Amino acid sequence: MNQSPTPTDHLFTNRQLTAMLLPLMAEQLLITMMGMVNTFMVAHVGSYAISAVSLVDSINILVIQAFYALSTGGTIVCAQYLGQKKLGHAVHSAEQTLFIVTFISLVTAALCILFDRQILRLIFGTVEADVFNSARTYFFFSSLSYPFIALYDAGSSIFRAQKNTSFPMAMSVIANIANVIGNVVLVLILGQGVAGAAISTLAARALCAFLVLMRLAKPRENQPVHVSNYIRIRPHMPLIRRILHIGIPAGIENSMFQFGKLAIQSSVSTLGVTAMAAHAMASNFESFNGIAGVGVGIGLMTVTGHCLGAGRKDEAVYYVKKFCVAAEIAVAGSCILLFLLARPIVTLSGMETESMNIFLGLLTLITIVKPLIWVPSFIPAYALRAAGDVKYTMIISCLSMWLCRVSLCIFLIRGLGVGPVAVWIGMFSDWLIRGILFTKRYMSRKWLEFQVL
Numbered sequence: 001m002n003q004s005p006t007p008t009d010h011l012f013t014n015r016q017l018t019a020m021l022l023p024l025m026a027e028q029l030l031i032t033m034m035g036m037v038n039t040f041m042v043a044h045v046g047s048y049a050i051s052a053v054s055l056v057d058s059i060n061i062l063v064i065q066a067f068y069a070l071s072t073g074g075t076i077v078c079a080q081y082l083g084q085k086k087l088g089h090a091v092h093s094a095e096q097t098l099f100i101v102t103f104i105s106l107v108t109a110a111l112c113i114l115f116d117r118q119i120l121r122l123i124f125g126t127v128e129a130d131v132f133n134s135a136r137t138y139f140f141f142s143s144l145s146y147p148f149i150a151l152y153d154a155g156s157s158i159f160r161a162q163k164n165t166s167f168p169m170a171m172s173v174i175a176n177i178a179n180v181i182g183n184v185v186l187v188l189i190l191g192q193g194v195a196g197a198a199i200s201t202l203a204a205r206a207l208c209a210f211l212v213l214m215r216l217a218k219p220r221e222n223q224p225v226h227v228s229n230y231i232r233i234r235p236h237m238p239l240i241r242r243i244l245h246i247g248i249p250a251g252i253e254n255s256m257f258q259f260g261k262l263a264i265q266s267s268v269s270t271l272g273v274t275a276m277a278a279h280a281m282a283s284n285f286e287s288f289n290g291i292a293g294v295g296v297g298i299g300l301m302t303v304t305g306h307c308l309g310a311g312r313k314d315e316a317v318y319y320v321k322k323f324c325v326a327a328e329i330a331v332a333g334s335c336i337l338l339f340l341l342a343r344p345i346v347t348l349s350g351m352e353t354e355s356m357n358i359f360l361g362l363l364t365l366i367t368i369v370k371p372l373i374w375v376p377s378f379i380p381a382y383a384l385r386a387a388g389d390v391k392y393t394m395i396i397s398c399l400s401m402w403l404c405r406v407s408l409c410i411f412l413i414r415g416l417g418v419g420p421v422a423v424w425i426g427m428f429s430d431w432l433i434r435g436i437l438f439t440k441r442y443m444s445r446k447w448l449e450f451q452v453l
Contacts, residue, residue: 073247083309
């Protein structure tokens, strides 16, 4: 029987893991804050502005997750090549990751700009005129930012594959500072409302992408993978297919997940502006209190890639357990902290009293349930993807999302007239089923039989 490696045999020391995970958690926190800052900044404009930003951010998250999934393919391929000590192959995989996400993001941005009205109507149906007009404005500037988001994601994924998580975090700090300054100037001082929030975010994302690409072009001692000339990158289909073999299932999984959330949002929009605003704020806080756990999962993906590239399967199994414990601590702590800060935060935002009361009730429920079932439903899946077991995670995630979360939510809201709490009842059922199945897959070790390279 194979034994877990002794501490002296590990590829990563506890100090190295801490140095990797803390910046990842901080980076994910900062990324989420950009959407929250926009929501808070426009809160004083009215519930229609909060609702408009929330609606479009649902689409933005869908697109961002798709770009991130494509970049994930590059991360895993690059990390496994580095685990095998094949630096040249790792460099080529980085170049092809940048090429494919740039191409796809430009096409996506063009389609969203050309068909913005149709997309918004298709997804959200009929909403109030003020909400729809503000949503169109926010969607236009958000679409312009998609190529910058994609390039940042791809560049950051290449740094993470090299175990460098500090630089992407630093770029997120800069982006958030730029976004806050832009919001203060454009929204609070110049009174540009939703448009001001969108423009400031666009500028911050463009700056962030530029800085990441600049750093990636310069070879450094702790940066073995670098891209010396972006203009000379040409598509290499065998390597692109290898990246997409991981990225497409992950992209489908993330996209179906977000499409499901959009379907839920469509049902929530029938409950009125007050309920929509409460749900939007609850969704922001739920994303925020899980972001440290997501950072742990992203770190696990890099670590698993290196372990499997080096042929150390038992160590990959060991790290899944270790990272699950870290994620549980992070999620529980985040839930408690956000619960304690919720009332003063939303009071300062100027949120209307009725929406605030509904929001606080939803957040209480989330704070109790999430630490109990969130970790097994998400963290082991990061290791499965890094091993190449992407079809299983895609199928389980999609089925669980649509059969549990979406169907139950729509039935409760449209069939039984339940309020926004229906969203969270459906979500908790999704997490529970997904956690059981992913834990079973992890324990079976079938995921270790896959080959990425």
